[in-house]
Amino acid sequence: MERRTTEAALIPALQLLSYLIIALGALFMAFKAGSLPASRWEPMSAGTFPQIIFSSITILCGMAIIFEFFKHGLPRTSFYIACKKLIALKAVIINLVLFTVYMTAMPIAGFITSTFIYLLTTQLYLAPRTSTNIVIATFVAILFSAGPYYLFSEAFNIYLPRAQW
Known part of the structure; x- marks a missing residue:
């Protein structure tokens, strides 16, 4: 060796x-x-x-x-x-921690809420914080949290986790 x-x-x-x-x-x-x-x-x-x-x-x-x-x-x-x-590797580690929190919170907070918070938090962490980026990040988080939920529930009859509160 x-x-x-x-x-x-x-x-x-x-x-x-x-x-x-x-x-x-x-x-x-x-x-x-x-x-x-x-x-x-x-x-x-x-x-x-x-x-x-x-x-x-x-x-x-x-x-x-x-x-x-x-x-x-x-x-x-x-x-x-x-x-x-x-x-x-700070960005990778923080993203991994955020994803772990997201997966842990999903059964309690539901798919839409936990996905929205995860996507918004991750985008705001990774992207520069300008007013345009904040608006785009919010729109993307809404689109990709509510969109798949309704696609799966209406088109495929597969129900993703709902909030338990």
């Missing part, structure tokens, strides 16, 4: 971390898919296909972790370099 600087060793460390996060998320979603309702007329439940997909993602990420570990060994980097690089 070759010696690398602490900054160059950060890339394999972040790859391992991303594989681990994706594997854990897919494993969680595979368990959640098992709680989907079963049909009396179909041999497999509605959650069987998502369980197969998420289980496959978990297995592939596990294999990727093993291959990365054998390819690069244990990642060696300093905490300072890792923090410096993570600060450079």
